[in-house]
Amino acid sequence: MSADLKDAISRRTLMNGAGWGTAIAALPAIAAAASKRIAAPDRRTAFPLIADGVPATVLIDATADSAVRHVATDFAKDLERVSGKPARMIDGAAGDLRGPVVIIGVLGQSPTIDRLAATGKIAATDLRGEWEAFRQIVVDDPMPGVARALVIVGSDRRGAVFGTYDVSERIGVSPWHWFADVPVPRQRDVLIPPGSRRDQPKVRxxxxxxxxxxxxxxxxxxxxxxxxxxxxxxxxxxxxxxxxxxxxxxxxxxxxxxxxxxxxxxxxxxxxxxxxxxxxxxxxxxxxxxxxxxxxxxxxxxxxxxxxxxxxxxxxxxxxxxxxxxxxxxxxxxxxxxxxxxxxxxxxxxxxxxxxxxxxxxxxxxxxxxxxxxxxxxxxxxxxxxxxxxxxxxxxxxxxxxxxxxxxxxxxxxxxxxxxxxxxxxxxxxxxxxxxxxxxxxxxxxxxxxxxxxxxxxxxxxxxxxxxxxxxxxxxxxxxxxxxxxxxxxxxxxxxxxxTPAALAAYPRDWAAATFGPEQADAIGEMVTAYSRYVARRKPELIDETSFPLGGVTPAGLDGGEFGTMIAEWDALDARVASVRARLRPDQHDAYYQLVEFPVSAVGNLYRMYYATAWNRLLAGTNDPRANYFADQVEATFARDAALTRSYHALNGGKWDGMMAQVHMSYVIWNDPTAQTMPSIVRIAGDTPVSERSRQPKFVAPRPTDDGIVAVEAPAFSRARDGKGLRWATLPNLGRTAGAVVALPQGRPATAMTDGVCLEYDMTVRKAGPATLTLTLAPTLDTIGHAGGRIGVSIDGGPVQPLVAAPEVTGGSTDTPGKKRWATAVCDNAVRLSANLGQVTAGRHTVKVWRLDDNMVLQKLVLSTVPVPPSYLGPPPKRA
The missing domain is CATH 3.20.20.520 (Glycosyl hydrolase family 115)
Structure with missing residues (x-):
């Protein structure tokens, strides 16, 4: 990264390409700057929003709409948050105004802005009659005594509001500065480049x-x-x-x-x-x-x-x-x-x-x-x-x-x-x-x-x-x-x-940079994404000690199985969260606890509580005294859950007291339990020490490929065949594992096999036999209202088999097949479809997955000539 870009990021300076250019409005300014790699603006032509710690004056008309007054007042406070000094605000005639000025108003309603437009100082006619549009313009000599101004023009009152808060966010005032205690970094100088920038919403x-x-x-x-x-x-x-x-x-x-x-x-x-x-x-x-x-x-x-x-x-x-x-x-x-x-x-x-x-x-x-x-x-x-x-x-x-x-x-x-x-x-x-x-x-x-x-x-x-x-x-x-x-x-x-998909992929890092600064942005973005993937596998309210399989008791110790693998993931994520916290400024700790640390720690702790409960029940069933160790762990994690909540409620002098009071464990029906209740545990007479090694989860290695099973993540396709104006795109992290693949643009009509829109996967089968192909997809519904969404599969140029995903929720009893399919899909956060491909020989084969209907999101493929263990497909279905 160049020195000038580092300087631009450290100052939270507003970036521009041509004028204010085409910076993506949906993303923080830091992201736009980093993606374009543009140098800081020239001080001779830029607008000094803050110069040597002194903020610009904020000016509105005496007749300004109440929404403009509110946002102007907030903006003056934002300038003080950034500079450390109060910003002067003038409501009415400019008088003997001197120095840099921010003018906020609505085209056609602000005499000040209308004069600037009439004299050719600003061009804003493209705002007239638009919905919530705004233009931010740096203007030289806008009025006597003022060498340069930033003019924020709204097509209507909310256009002016959004144009003003947009500047606040770009200089480092998070929308969550109050609602999540995100601190505002102090800056002595903030420059806005010359030119203008226009934006407006696409959704009304x-x-x-x-x-x-x-x-x-x-x-x-x-x-x-x-x-x-x-x-x-x-x-x-x-x-x-x-x-x-x-x-x-x-x-x-x-x-x-x-x-x-x-x-x-x-x-x-x-x-x-x-x-x-x-x-x-x-x-x-x-x-x-x-x-x-x-x-x-x-x-x-x-x-x-x-x-x-x-x-x-x-x-x-x-x-x-x-x-x-x-x-x-x-x-x-x-x-x-x-x-x-x-x-x-x-x-x-x-x-x-x-x-x-x-x-x-x-x-x-x-x-x-x-x-x-x-x-x-x-x-x-x-x-x-x-x-x-x-x-x-x-x-x-x-x-x-x-x-x-x-x-x-x-x-x-x-x-x-x-x-x-x-x-x-x-x-x-x-x-x-x-x-x-x-x-x-x-x-x-x-x-x-x-x-x-x-x-x-x-x-x-x-x-x-x-x-x-x-x-x-x-x-x-x-x-x-x-x-x-x-x-x-x-x-x-x-x-x-x-x-876009690229902006989506960049969003976690960009969010972290805007919230906590660029230094830890990569690490925090990765942690937030990992948390989202882990917790979306099965929502916390849906898990208990039976949710995921244990490997069992072995001569070598206790095999954690799939449940243990998940615990190891949460442990590693917890350690990363603690490591990053140690590198943050003290004033960032409250926001970090709310936005990152508490969710990771609380859900990880809940998993550990149920994991210990599972071992306690399993070992107690054979009168194994090691069950007592896990009984202790259940009690400790249950107590830690309450301690984590108390810590949240104590943040910032008790500002958020009560906000994390939701009951979240030991569900037995769809609705909330009446109180937090620890899972029941069993204690065995006597005690046998449990060594550190024996209680650590042991990972079950994937079965070798020569046993007749080949598992492939959807993004690992060998070839992508586009067509009919569609292209295949990978969406990293969507779903349970590595990501998913979807045909873009979405919303297009169904395609036929003759259109040739498919993904190809080269797979080597080492054991001949009758083959089954199982696809794991993200749950989606048929938004047209037909009989379900279709996706096709074939092998080695053979006939295409359409598979139908129909987990539609309809009226009637929860015991109906449709409701059962839907409940399983949303609990597992996955839909699984299988096709019998007939007898296959040992050797290399090409499996094709065909785009038929829209809104089919592929995550994983498993080709098997033997029974498939659950570890290849994720957790088994669990009754709600």
């Missing part, structure tokens, strides 16, 4: 849903703010906007955003946040309100449109009247959820006709038009096709063209449905509701982040390619500890086209 509404927020977020908020109120939401809104999100579904269980604290709604609008409500809270009314107020009928009255329609319409009208309470014919900026689910996020009564739901939507739109005094189409609306509501859509239910259709995943990361490629465009467009946290079958997962950004990328890139571009919203539970996937989700939502 981008945000998250605070859901399943008890006991963690709600308990923490009560301690920190007295409740889930405007004091808490001020930080939530800021976080959302700093990540360039604009849309929020608020906390809901027992909570009512606009009713609990009316200031929350006012503040959201003032800061520029678009509010909505979850998929089962129509017309901007919280579910909790229905049970609080008589304006929704008798308290606790029937949430039934056929029996209680008059009261429901009155209740919904109240939501619309509150939206219009801003006055002057203006409304609080909102997206109105239409439709209806059962009370408490349950399905509506069995057998409810689509005709009834169509009538509900029709009546809701009449209320919208009546209250607003405008056609219903003038108010943004969304219909969430969640769970059974998708069935109504599949059976032909129609809603007006201006309503956004919000498709959902299966709650476990697999998108269920996407727009039919043959469907006519909709004015309201399409969106996606995606889960990073969930309460429901086959088991709750709420404790820690268990999401792979590689999986998120694959599914959301597919959605974008198929036209779901109006709304992207993620269920993030308590917000913490979903910092990493949420940041990625919103970065991809801002510009899905910039989040």
């Amino acid at each position: 509404y981008r945000g998250f849903f605070i859901n399943d927020e008890d006991p963690c977020l709600s308990g923490w908020a009560k301690k920190a703010f007295g409740g889930v109120n405007s004091g808490m939401y001020a930080h939530v809104f800021e976080l959302l906007l700093r990540m360039k999100g604009n849309y929020l579904w608020p906390a809901m269980w027992g909570k009512a955003f606009a009713d609990d604290d009316p200031k929350s709604m006012v503040l959201a609008d003032a800061m520029g946040v678009v509010m909505g409500n979850s998929h089962h809270e129509p017309m901007l009314r919280a579910q909790a309100e229905w049970h609080r107020h008589t304006d929704g009928g008798v308290t606790g009255g029937a949430w039934d449109y056929e029996k209680n329609g008059d009261n429901l319409r009155k209740f919904w009208r109240g939501g619309m009247e509150r939206m219009m309470a801003k006055g002057g014919g203006r409304r609080y900026e909102s997206v109105v959820t239409v439709g209806m689910r059962g009370d408490g996020d349950e399905a509506m009564a069995e057998g409810t006709a689509t005709g009834l739901l169509e009538r509900v939507v029709t009546d809701q739109r009449k209320i919208i038009a009546d209250v607003t005094g405008k056609p219903a189409a003038a108010t943004p609306q969304v219909w969430a096709l969640y769970k059974e509501v998708q069935d109504y859509y599949d059976h032909g239910m129609k809603v007006p063209d201006d309503v956004t259709l919000l498709f959902s995943d299966d709650n476990w990361g697999q998108i269920r449905r996407l727009p039919d490629p043959a469907a006519a465009p909709r004015a309201g467009g399409y969106g996606i509701y995606y889960h990073f946290d969930y309460v429901g079958g086959p088991r709750n997962y709420k404790w820690l982040n268990t999401n792979q950004i590689e999986k998120t990328w694959q599914q959301m890139d597919l959605a974008y390619q198929r036209g779901a571009r109006a709304i992207w919203i993620a269920n993030v539970g308590d917000i913490k500890p979903m910092e990493y996937p949420l940041g990625f989700f919103l970065a991809q939502a801002w510009n899905p086209e910039a989040m």
